[in-house]
Amino acid sequence: MINKFKNKIKSLREARFPGKSIRSLSKELEPYFGEHYYAYISKFESGVLPPIDSIKKIKNAYNLSENEYDDLVQAYLIEKFEDHVADVQRTGSSIELQPEPLLFRKVNKKKK
Numbered sequence: 001m002i003n004k005f006k007n008k009i010k011s012l013r014e015a016r017f018p019g020k021s022i023r024s025l026s027k028e029l030e031p032y033f034g035e036h037y038y039a040y041i042s043k044f045e046s047g048v049l050p051p052i053d054s055i056k057k058i059k060n061a062y063n064l065s066e067n068e069y070d071d072l073v074q075a076y077l078i079e080k081f082e083d084h085v086a087d088v089q090r091t092g093s094s095i096e097l098q099p100e101p102l103l104f105r106k107v108n109k110k111k112k
Contacts, residue, residue: 006047032061
């Protein structure tokens with residue numbers, strides 16, 4: 001079933017880089033994900049949901065069209081919601097649709 005995020009991301013990689021393994025894509029993916037890009041991509045393809053900013057990196061690294069990007073984001077959001085519903089059912093708590101709080105670090109201003 002192609003609707004799962006991990007299947008979608010794997011099919012996009014295979015379509016963009018046919019016949020290449022994740023580790024052989026260092027020139028293409030390292031600028032976007034850093035030195036250990038293969039660890040990130042393999043985790044995403046094994047079912048770990050990445051942070052939303054990683055999906056933007058995937059869009060740029062894979063050079064996705066707007067339709068492909070929309071499909072990827074939709075698959076991500078569906079799976080994220082299904083995971084949340086499963087957690088709620090397992091724990092018996094209520095569904096709260098509140099955004100997660102953002103944490104900012106304090107930046108020291110330079111003294112003049």
